Amino acid sequence: MSAASSTVAASTGTLLSRVGPHLPGLALNALAFLVGLAIWWAITAAKLVVLPGPQEVFVRAIELAANGQLALDIFSSLKRVLTGFLLGAALAIPVGFLMGWYKIARALIEPYVQFFRMIPPLAVIPLAIVTMGIDEAPKIFVIFLASFLSCVVATYQGVISVDRTLINAARVLGASDRVIFPRVVIPASTPFILVGVRIGLGSAWATVVAAELIAAQSGLGFRMQQAQLYYDLPTIFVSLITIGVLGLLMDRLLQATERRLTSWQERAQ
Known part of the structure; x- marks a missing residue:
């Protein structure tokens, strides 16, 4: 230097x-x-x-917004991401609780979870096309799988990381599992769950570009693939920046939710 x-x-x-x-x-x-x-x-x-420079990308963004393409692409990608992500998180959280709380469920489910974690969700695309066709189902399924695998591991880790002293103290005071689970386990594992949800959201956005290779007619990933054919770098940049901005805004919302739900937790300043 x-x-x-x-x-x-x-x-x-x-x-x-x-x-x-x-x-x-x-x-x-x-x-x-x-x-x-x-x-x-x-x-x-x-x-x-x-x-392309910032000015060139900005001009292209204005053009895409003016002809309605950008709004259509944002709507299509958001719909796929939110559908796959919400389905994945909604299933991952109860499955993670089952794995963490019941040893039998852990023994039955964990091998499958770890097996599919080793397979990149993008590698499932050919199978999804063959079994589900080329409509919206395979796109959403690939995003769902990426989100589910990220969230379920974090939830499971949160449950098994709960301080056993808290659980034992609750049992000494006469609390049953029906009381311990909602009063002790869920609050203590919430930070882990929310971290997993944030990671799952990132995985959903990372997967949507490849998912939109499946015969899509709109979407930010689809627009980038079309622009690649014509070496249209400004359009590629517009799509990339739009994905980044949308992902950042959604992550900020999750962070605000996390702060609200874990206000009891000490944080580094």
């Missing part, structure tokens, strides 16, 4: 250390966004890589 680069890095670090504590989180997020945008502009302006 050159002396100039070291000086800039040191100055930036000093500035962030002085200003950071006094800026709210959203302001720091905005600052990070502007810095990233400036770096992107500088790289493309210097022609260090063959990529």
Whole structure:
């Protein structure tokens, strides 16, 4: 690293250390966004890589929004992601509780869960096409599988990680399993479950692009595949950024939910 680069890095670090504590989180997020945008502009302006610049991508986004393609693609991808993700999480949480609380259920279910975890959800696409056709079902199934496998492991880990002292103390006080489970196990495992839900959401968005290869007519992944055929880099960037923004907003909602449901938990500042 050159002396100039070291000086800039040191100055930036000093500035962030002085200003950071006094800026709210959203302001720091905005600052990070502007810095990233400036770096992107500088790289493309210097022609260090063959990529479209921010202005070109913004113009293409306006064009896609004006002709309705962007809204249609967002709606199609969101519908697939939310359907597969919600189905996966809704099934994963009770299955994870069963595995964690009952040894018999764990012995019966865990081998299948671990087996399918070793198989990438994208590898299931050919089987999904053959067995379910080329309609919406195989797309949603692949997203469901990716979400389910992420959530079920986190839920199971949360249940088995509950402090046995809490459970034993509740039993000493005369509480039955019907009381212990909702009053002790579920609250104590909630942080693990919510982490798994966030990971499952990320898996759903990561899978939707490949899922939309299955004879889709709309969707952000479909639009990227079409743009690839014509080397339309601005359209690819618009779809990528849109997926990132939607995923980030949904993750922020989950974080807010997590803070509300786990307000009793001590957090690092």
